[in-house]
Amino acid sequence: MSAATEIAIRITVNGTVYEKTVEARLLLADFLRETLNLTGTHVGCEHGVCGACTVLMNGDSVRACLTFAAQADGAEIETVESLGTIERLHPLQEAFRAHHALQCGFCTPGMLITGIDLLKKYPLASDAEIRDGLSGNLCRCTGYEHIVRALRAAATARDNGEAGETG
Amino acid sequence: MKPPPFAYAAARSVEEAVAALATAGGEAKLLAGGQSLVPMLNFRLLRPAVLIDINRIPNLDHIREEAGGLVIGALTRHRQIETSARIAKHFPVLTAAMGHVAHLAIRNRGTLGGSLSHADPAAELPLMAQLLEAEIRIANGRGGRSVAARDFFRAALTTALADDEMVTEVVLPALPPGTGWGFEEMAERRGDFALAAAAVTVTVEDGFCRACRIAVIGDGNGATRARDAESAIAGGPKDAARIAAAAEAAAGAVMPSSDLHASAEFRRHLIRSLTARALDAAWRRAEEART
Numbered sequence: 288m289s290a291a292t293e294i295a296i297r298i299t300v301n302g303t304v305y306e307k308t309v310e311a312r313l314l315l316a317d318f319l320r321e322t323l324n325l326t327g328t329h330v331g332c333e334h335g336v337c338g339a340c341t342v343l344m345n346g347d348s349v350r351a352c353l354t355f356a357a358q359a360d361g362a363e364i365e366t367v368e369s370l371g372t373i374e375r376l377h378p379l380q381e382a383f384r385a386h387h388a389l390q391c392g393f394c395t396p397g398m399l400i401t402g403i404d405l406l407k408k409y410p411l412a413s414d415a416e417i418r419d420g421l422s423g424n425l426c427r428c429t430g431y432e433h434i435v436r437a438l439r440a441a442a443t444a445r446d447n448g449e450a451g452e453t454g
Numbered sequence: 455m456k457p458p459p460f461a462y463a464a465a466r467s468v469e470e471a472v473a474a475l476a477t478a479g480g481e482a483k484l485l486a487g488g489q490s491l492v493p494m495l496n497f498r499l500l501r502p503a504v505l506i507d508i509n510r511i512p513n514l515d516h517i518r519e520e521a522g523g524l525v526i527g528a529l530t531r532h533r534q535i536e537t538s539a540r541i542a543k544h545f546p547v548l549t550a551a552m553g554h555v556a557h558l559a560i561r562n563r564g565t566l567g568g569s570l571s572h573a574d575p576a577a578e579l580p581l582m583a584q585l586l587e588a589e590i591r592i593a594n595g596r597g598g599r600s601v602a603a604r605d606f607f608r609a610a611l612t613t614a615l616a617d618d619e620m621v622t623e624v625v626l627p628a629l630p631p632g633t634g635w636g637f638e639e640m641a642e643r644r645g646d647f648a649l650a651a652a653a654v655t656v657t658v659e660d661g662f663c664r665a666c667r668i669a670v671i672g673d674g675n676g677a678t679r680a681r682d683a684e685s686a687i688a689g690g691p692k693d694a695a696r697i698a699a700a701a702e703a704a705a706g707a708v709m710p711s712s713d714l715h716a717s718a719e720f721r722r723h724l725i726r727s728l729t730a731r732a733l734d735a736a737w738r739r740a741e742e743a744r745t
């Protein structure tokens with residue numbers, strides 16, 4: 288085992304395989320935004336508190352600002368760009384649109400990715416549970432109420448077996 | 455880039471990791487979940503020369519039964535502890551506490567070993583280690599050792615670990631039959647670090663308390679056992695006066711200070727009420743366990 292300041296990584300992002308050599312200290316968030324030009328993942332606080340940079344790593348939500356790109360060697364990453372397109376929104380994106388769950392949009396990528404992981408792992412049987420689940424994602428516009436409504440709609444659709452709701 | 459420069463290596467075994475720590479002579483840091491270490495790097499509060507990533511070491515995330523208790527690997531993620539049926543069966547108080555640890559994305563990454571080694575004074579896992587009298591198994595180049603939780607935590611962010619040591623497992627000894635538990639926490643939002651928390655086990659036999667443990671978070675020194683509060687409960691029957699006396703003693707066991715989140719006065723008030731609630735719940739569960 289020898290430590291190095293430059294690391295060769297092979298990483299799958301939204302289904303595409305990338306092979307790059309990165310500085311050991313390069314954060315996954317900066318790798319996505321600056322190396323791959325995938326700027327959908329937003330960088331807010333850069334210490335894990337705001338949740339804007341949340342992405343899926345091997346299916347689990349993680350903070351891209353608290354993960355080094357080198358650690359994602361061999362991993363599958365999914366960012367907000369993997370969800371839907373403007374013409375064809377992902378059902379959770381559609382729920383956000385229908386319930387006015389975004390204003391400036393800065394927190395939205397992290398909210399969506401967190402929402403997808405929450406829908407996969409928790410019953411979200413009450414609004415209180417949804418609020419607890421979203422407690423690690425900060426929004427300075429909406430007051431959260433409409434985000435909770437969007438998640439409520441998505442959880443209901445999931446429970447009714449409507450396809451695609453959890454991504 | 456936010457973090458300072460460092461050299462990175464992914465260890466494949468515990469032996470490799472501790473050998474690398476020894477070689478670096480205090481200039482290296484282990485990287486587990488990164489949920490406490492990476493914020494400190496991003497703030498440049500730390501400038502280690504080397505980061506030794508332990509995430510690729512196999513067989514360090516087990517939850518195994520041993521002598522009626524459990525042995526949990528250091529790389530076990532918070533989310534695994536939160537959802538483990540084995541933990542819910544043996545130590546439901548730990549399951550309850552996990553619901554208060556950070557947020558899903560943090561719990562997906564954060565590890566047991568990392569939380570204990572980081573020793574944040576408001577963190578739930580060190581509180582659980584104190585309550586459940588955990589033994590912390592440590593690897594080093596000298597044959598390893600095992601340290602009891604009460605000796606492991608020295609002060610806020612300070613443990614008994616030497617620069618070349620790594621936590622490998624945490625042993626939680628079995629609780630006696632007839633033990634009930636209580637866990638109460640107050641934080642500004644779910645998942646935030648606790649303003650105050652109280653965790654309790656009570657072992658009840660024939661209506662009398664045979665053993666009582668009370669651990670609290672409420673000041674900058676970290677989780678502590680409230681021994682005087684335990685004495686107020688142990689040996690006696692359940693009654694409101696004893697619980698009130700224990701709650702008062704628990705509030706006296708911490709030295710909170712005032713900051714922008716809460717005044718010292720309010721934190722003491724919280725400890726008092728959370729301890730009383732946790733005791734009440736623990737006693738009730740102990741009696742239910744008996745019937």
Ligand SMILES: Cc1cc2nc3c(=O)[nH]c(=O)nc-3n(C[C@H](O)[C@H](O)[C@H](O)COP(=O)(O)OP(=O)(O)OC[C@H]3O[C@@H](n4cnc5c(N)ncnc54)[C@H](O)[C@@H]3O)c2cc1C
Pocket residue numbers: 334335336483484485486487488489490491492493528532554555556557560563564565566567568569571572574576577578579615619620621622645646647648
């Ligand atoms: C926004 C946010 C909110 C949080 N809220 C809470 C909360 O409410 N409650 C709570 O308890 N925690 C909370 N945390 C902290 C979280 O639980 C961390 O995951 C945990 O404290 C550290 O675990 P880690 O595996 O991430 O360790 P790391 O960050 O990787 O490491 C922390 C320290 O421990 C050392 N270390 C790691 N593993 C070992 C080992 N096996 N042996 C020896 N040393 C080791 C590292 O070298 C480092 O010094 C929060 C974190 C964030 C970012």
